[in-house]
Amino acid sequence: MGKRNLLNPRIAGIPPSETLGIAALAKKLAAEGRKVCDFSAGEPDFDTPDHIKESAVNALKNGKTKYTPAAGLPELRSAIAKKLKKDNDLTYEPRQIVVSNGAKHSLFNVILTICREGDEVIIPGPWWLSYPEMVKIAGARPVYVYAPESKGFKPESGDFERAVTSRTKAIILNSPCNPSGIVYTRDELKAIAAIAVRHDLFVVADEIYESLVYDGATHVSLASFGRKIYDRTITVNGFSKAWSMTGWRMGYLAAAPAVADAVTAFQSHSTSAPNTFAQYGAVAAIEGTGSDVAGMVSAFAERRAVMYRRLTSIEGITCVKPMGAFYMFPNVSGFGISAAEFAKRLLEQQAVAVVPGGAFGGEGNIRLSYACGMDDIREGMDRLEKFVKSL
Ligand code: PMP
């Protein structure tokens, strides 16, 4: 490049996704022959259930190899509408649903669609690390409402209320939450919904971990609390986590018609609809019996129990008990090194991959995913214990 930096500063200032970066590093070490315990990316170790794969294969064989409409395959949008009614008590017409290349893409689409330069977007923390970057790319400003461990990582409604200004455009709510695993209760969600209605805000409700809840916790969809909050909520969900379909890149959003139409127009000029035969696989996922999801959830529940018991038995480590998703966000600030240094040395010395908490808002924390095999969890916890003793 010449003397002038020709890159768009809004993009040039964006760090690459640390979850994806560390996951790639862990995979590289494993390919070099090291036995890595990989707790980095939130990627279930299960294979995609067979009936889903078969549906995509049949679609390919039957010539489903052309574009679908920009907002997605009509059959899939109908199946999603039915699912939202049945599981989430949400009434959406298929035309209010836009299918995209993963929930990440749905989130990015909607953030770019609703945010203007100078808008503010409230992000409760700990947060999923891609939200702030998406908001910044849109020219808006993330406003963080961080709840520390002492508050169970759960901001109160008053914290949200105090963050609202005349420039606030939206709140991004992620329950169950990546990285903390917290699940908002119905009453907590109602209080946040009331704030959004009172201040005329959008809420982006990222419900991608909805089926992964434990110990009797329940997931409630924010948009189900009545017309006023329904109209301003964009419900985002996807297939990666519940059906172990990370590589398929299938996600969707459901919103008021004007929002869905705008997102569709945007998508029609940027990526067009997602992959056609992957969409047929998604239809099979959503129309399945749910037994595949239930099997994976019970495996996650067992892994969660083991990882939580082992982690919290290590002297100096504390952890808020996660009620959903498949992550733990323990505090490692008591060892005299930063969480970033802790994660780096843990990978170098013990080949255990975790993500430092800074990008999620938790400077003294690390994030561990338990979407991996039980043997890796046991071995990884042994290594972590050894590592901590060496500090
Ligand atoms: N939201 C959250 C909170 C996530 O953790 C992820 C991680 N994959 C996504 C959205 C996006 O998932 P995908 O793009 O694979 O559907």
Ligand code: GLU
């Ligand atoms: N969402 C997962 C995670 O947080 C996958 C990686 C990513 O999309 O960032 O680990």
